[in-house]
């Protein structure tokens with residue numbers, strides 16, 4: 542293990558999204574802490590603020606009010622440049638929509654973030670292979686994402702999140718597209734990584750089957766933390782929060798349009814990267830932002846009950 546690990550804390554966190562015609566209070570004063578060495582699951586219904594909370598902790602988005610501490614870093618006070626650096630050093634993201642570049646092999650996908658943070662060819666390869674070993678798919682290093690199962694792709698995504706050895710891993714519905722067996726395996730892997738590597742792992746889900754395997758569960762409802770469970774409580778039959786979509790229709794059309802624009806931009810970006818027009822760093826930065834946007838839009842759609 543070696544390192545001490547990092548404590549993540551949020552205090553009175555508020556997030557208000559403004560959009561044309563209204564605003565949504567996504568977080569209404571969230572106070573919570575997340576210890577290292579453990580997977581804390583944030584569980585709650587669609588639209589309750591899980592993704593928002595993760596995005597704020599990970600510096601993808603900025604809070605309307607309140608404080609965020611990641612170890613000694615006060616994330617809510619960072620400038621936009623400092624946030625870029627913070628994300629690179631401190632946070633590994635695992636999204637439901639997989640982080641993988643389809644035109645790169647599993648190994649190359651893991652090498653990408655290593656090279657961005659300065660690892661040279663051979664060293665990057667060696668580290669990437671090691672990471673694929675850690676997540677149990679070293680033997681499939683030369684496969685392309687589409688040649689891997691959903692569970693295997695998610696393992697590659699975890700290897701990528703681990704690449705720069707960040708102390709914090711944020712996983713937003715990382716098992717949503719997996720069957721139960723694969724979903725449980727991924728969660729077990731995360732619990733093991735938290736324990737063995739001393740990572741602070743925060744996992745958002747509304748799936749109680751996933752939640753029972755983690756170390757700790759925080760329940761979030763309507764932008765507020767409403768309870769803390771031990772997984773065993775859930776197994777004993779305490780009622781988990783249920784999904785409830787908010788029926789709003791027209792907004793969803795707008796979101797779908799935004800989503801298709803984001804997807805076009807992603808294709809475009811990839812074309813420019815492959816043709817050599819832009820470098821690997823720019824490609825990765827922009828792709829990360831587009832993916833975050835795509836994820837937020839998809840979540841929004843899900844929360845509206847129209848995905």
Ligand SMILES: Nc1ncnc2c1ncn2[C@@H]1O[C@H](COP(=O)(O)OP(=O)(O)OP(=O)(O)O)[C@@H](O)[C@H]1O
Nearest residue numbers: 558565567586587588589590591592593840843844
């Ligand atoms: N970019 C945005 N603009 C406007 N409203 C947003 C935005 N992102 C999220 N929201 C709203 O904020 C609230 C919380 O959304 P969030 O995505 O955090 O929920 P969630 O718990 O992750 O839901 P899900 O389980 O569906 O992923 C919802 O009401 C959602 O509609």
Ligand SMILES: [Mg+2]
Nearest residue numbers: 591592593840
């Ligand atoms: Mg979400």
